[in-house]
Amino acid sequence: xxxxxVPVKFIDPKIDFAFKKIFGSEDARDILISFLESLLGLEGxxxxxEVTILxxxxxxxxxxxxxxxxxxxxxxxxxxxxxxxxxxxxxxxxLKRIQYNAAKAYVHQIEKGExxxxxxxVIAVTxxxxxxxxxxDHCVSRxxxxxxxxxQPFLQEILHYFIELPKFTVPxxxxxxxxxxxxxFIKFAGTLEAIPDKIRVEPIRHAFEKARVANxxxxxxxxxxxxxxxxxxxxxxxxxxxxxxxxxxERRGEQRGIQIGEQRGIQIGEQxxxxxxxxxxxxxxxxxxxGQVPGWVTAKVTAATLFQIEAWSENILFAHSFEDVFSLGPxxxxxxx
Numbered sequence: 001x002x003x004x005x006v007p008v009k010f011i012d013p014k015i016d017f018a019f020k021k022i023f024g025s026e027d028a029r030d031i032l033i034s035f036l037e038s039l040l041g042l043e044g045x046x047x048x049x050e051v052t053i054l055x056x057x058x059x060x061x062x063x064x065x066x067x068x069x070x071x072x073x074x075x076x077x078x079x080x081x082x083x084x085x086x087x088x089x090x091x092x093x094x095l096k097r098i099q100y101n102a103a104k105a106y107v108h109q110i111e112k113g114e115x116x117x118x119x120x121x122v123i124a125v126t127x128x129x130x131x132x133x134x135x136x137d138h139c140v141s142r143x144x145x146x147x148x149x150x151x152q153p154f155l156q157e158i159l160h161y162f163i164e165l166p167k168f169t170v171p172x173x174x175x176x177x178x179x180x181x182x183x184x185f186i187k188f189a190g191t192l193e194a195i196p197d198k199i200r201v202e203p204i205r206h207a208f209e210k211a212r213v214a215n216x217x218x219x220x221x222x223x224x225x226x227x228x229x230x231x232x233x234x235x236x237x238x239x240x241x242x243x244x245x246x247x248x249x250e251r252r253g254e255q256r257g258i259q260i261g262e263q264r265g266i267q268i269g270e271q272x273x274x275x276x277x278x279x280x281x282x283x284x285x286x287x288x289x290x291g292q293v294p295g296w297v298t299a300k301v302t303a304a305t306l307f308q309i310e311a312w313s314e315n316i317l318f319a320h321s322f323e324d325v326f327s328l329g330p331x332x333x334x335x336x337x
Contacts (some may be wrong), residue, residue: 002298010211014129014165017224019086019186022210026053026070026085031210032074034203038083038179039125039140039161048076071101079120081105088129092310098126102158121156127163127186139183172198200276278309285316286325304321 011018023032033048043266049076072084083105085096102124110118131142141162145155166186168180175181181199185207195208213221279301284303287293301309312325319325 007193009085009213010189010192010208011213011216011224013186013207013211013226014086014088015224015228016086016088016192017220018190018211020072021216021220021224022207023084024053024212028206029053029212030203031207032072032084034178034201035182036125037180038082038177040123041164050077051075051082073105081109081120081122082125083122084125084127086127086129090130091196091314092307095132098124098160102160106158109149114227119157123159123161125161125163129165131166132162132164137167140179172196175199178204275304275306275309278306278313279304282309282313282316285313286322289316289319290322292323294322297325300326 013019013022022028023035025031029051032053033051036042037047054073054075067313069081073081074084075081083102091097102122105124106119106122108118109120117337141164143162144153146153163183164184165183168187170180170184172184175196178201181201181204185199185204189208189211195205199205199206199208199255209215216224276289282301283293283298286297301312304312315325315327
């Protein structure tokens with residue numbers, strides 16, 4: 001509690017549902033504008049006058065789940081598109097998916113036969129709750145295409161910004177920049193009991209108000225808790241699989257009695273342990289979403305590779321049937337709510 005204030009409970013912005021409620025609401029566009037301007041360094045006539053938020057909350061008729069949640073996507077008065085995503089845990093081909101989504105947003109601005117000059121810049125903003133890039137310690141990084149000899153940025157149509165929360169170490173008393181205050185909010189709001197006096201930026205204080213549990217409907221809070229439980233389940237499964245795999249690998253390595261055998265045993269054991277736990281978790285998610293799991297689904301999941309299981313896990317939220325779990329691709333997930 002800060003300065004004797006009455007304790008307040010805030011939702012954690014790092015949880016997908018909470019992030020989109022705070023940054024993707026039409027009645028709180030000042031929040032998204034302030035965050036983007038501070039991150040991109042937009043000043044003067046480059047500031048965002050207005051944004052059109054493409055609703056990240058869709059309400060399809062999906063059994064046992066009320067909403068599908070997409071990235072926070074908006075467009076400013078100049079036509080520039082922004083894709084903002086919060087990612088709590090690593091996923092297979094994560095960076096490839098980020099680039100794919102940005103490229104898709106770029107090309108989908110025009111229909112076949114329309115003129116290329118109508119294409120506008122796309123800026124992808126990705127916030128991760130895990131270290132993503134090795135080789136540097138700063139938490140905010142910008143990635144663009146440059147000519148290798150001159151270093152000139154001739155290709156600026158698609159830009160990527162990343163915020164790696166574990167690399168953010170600025171203490172509360174040293175929060176002088178607006179961007180630092182935003183990152184502090186995203187990283188720590190879920191653990192606070194009051195709005196810090198140090199934070200005076202009005203849109204950030206608005207974000208805290210938006211994050212108050214007391215301001216949520218019972219239905220919203222239930223969805224928020226389910227999203228948090230899903231993250232905890234997945235993280236726990238990964239940790240268990242890692243520890244179990246190492247133990248199995250060590251046993252096999254010791255039995256062989258040689259270093260090469262030990263290393264190979266660790267690799268095999270870890271992979272097998274991860275695969276089994278991932279399969280168990282996926283079947284649990286399928287059962288929650290679609291009901292009783294038929295035998296053919298169980299057989300298909302338990303026989304699958306870890307890569308296949310992780311790919312299918314991304315389809316759960318958007319699946320209408322058991323077949324959808326195994327067949328939906330990125331385009332299908334976007335267009336079949």
